[in-house]
Amino acid sequence: MVKDAYNLKASDIHIRVGHTPRFRIQGEMVRAKDQVKVTPEVFEQYLIEILSPSQRQQFSHDKELDTAIFYPGLVRCRVNCFDSLSGGAMVLRLISLKVPSIDEMGLPEVLKKIISFPQGLILVTGPTGSGKSTTLAAMIRYLNETAKKHVITIEDPIEFVHPSHRCLISQREVGLHTLEFNNALRSALREDPDVILIGEMRDRTTVNTALQAAQTGHLVLGTLHTRSAINSINRLLNLFNVDEQPAMRIQICDSLVAVVAQLLVPTVENRRTGVHEILVNTPAMRDYLLKGDDESGNQLMESDSYEGMQLLNQSIFEKVVEGRITMEEAEKVSPEPADLDRRFRMAGIDTDGSVRQFKAGKSPFSADG
Structure with missing residues (x-):
């Protein structure tokens, strides 16, 4: 399951008794294919695989636990185990074994x-x-x-x-x-x-x-x-x-x-x-x-x-101009959408017109928009 999630570039795996596991991909929860509902017995097997005996005892006592697990050559996972209304649950955050660089991530210089x-x-x-x-x-x-x-x-x-x-x-x-x-x-x-x-x-x-x-x-x-x-x-x-x-x-x-x-x-x-x-x-x-x-x-x-x-709006505006993100997504995350609209207008861009003219999932500045 972890390998499937890694190949799909999921950020998280959600496992819960009584539910089919789900992956978080591009911020959205997606049901994992080829997986069945997790039973209490299967969940217990996951705990045995991930936790040490002392950690299982701690989880049983505290009803929640944070830890990490390493899959050699594949990925590290930050793990949170907790109890829920439907039974035991856990969330695994997938963390690349390769430490990214500032340049690779396109972070500000x-x-x-x-x-x-x-x-x-x-x-x-x-x-x-x-x-x-x-x-x-x-x-x-x-x-x-x-x-x-x-x-x-x-x-x-x-x-x-x-x-x-x-x-x-x-x-x-x-x-x-x-x-x-x-x-x-x-x-x-x-x-x-x-x-x-x-x-x-x-x-x-x-x-x-x-x-x-x-x-x-x-x-x-x-x-x-x-x-x-x-x-x-x-x-x-x-x-x-x-x-x-x-x-x-x-x-x-x-x-x-x-x-x-x-x-x-x-x-x-x-x-x-x-x-x-x-x-x-x-x-x-x-x-x-x-x-x-x-x-x-x-x-x-x-x-x-x-x-x-x-400011955040300056960074969002630049990503739209570079053709990286759509104007719809820009307005969703902007702390001040009115200020973002003002920036587009000052740049000679009619935001309403642009949203109507360009296909969903395309930036108005991309070459094939």
Whole structure:
């Protein structure tokens, strides 16, 4: 089943007692062919294949479990097991064994500059399934090819496996190499790191430790589930009490290197491509963030392309002009469809007319549209 999903370029496999397995392909749930409904007995066999005896005992006790499994020569899978109304269930996220590069993924060039900073906090944000882990993996790969540093990752679970090339890379999995995420994070500060990848900024303890690391000469990479760059700052602040927020705002603004917000959008080739909003913490941006002036911050992101900044709508607009995505898909994912329409009109494009004139699944800018 995993091989079938991999060959179909599925991102996830959904298995549930009483249901036929489904694959997520191009963001949509598709029933797996040549598969039958999963019985409790079959599901138990899957658990035996994937989990160790201690993990099966833990799943029975906690009713949910996160882990990972490796299929040599094929793929790694991030696995979440859980109980549901119909019975046991699991979701497998397929992760390529090959760590992608920034260039292969067509990510913005500014990411190479951002990951090369000696210290500070980098946030990669976006909803679940938007490719945050893949973007972080590509940034770590670039560092591994260009710098001589010690990189520590604390993951739950480990997704991409990074061999040490120019960098020494230490990957730790919660539950396997450490019992507590926050203990591993505190311990990392004593392990002579240059770069610490901590995954989700899940609570105030994580944020405080990450800021401490960023302020004491380390580069820290974290993720959030926000859809825009500036909202990420507000999300971090909301983890703290109102009376603590002014002091935390100063700490965050002093430590921040950049925020990369991203979404995945279906392309005209039936694949998916990333669109990115990028905030670089220049002196001018820092002043706006300190004042909480989100409007001026967004205006600076739109105008300061020299520093590599851009708004999400700028990135979406460029993908349409390149013929990568349709205008329909662009408007679905745009945070401000009216602003996107304005950009099309300013470029001399009648969005309503274009949508009517061009076939579904074609960009108005593609050669055969």
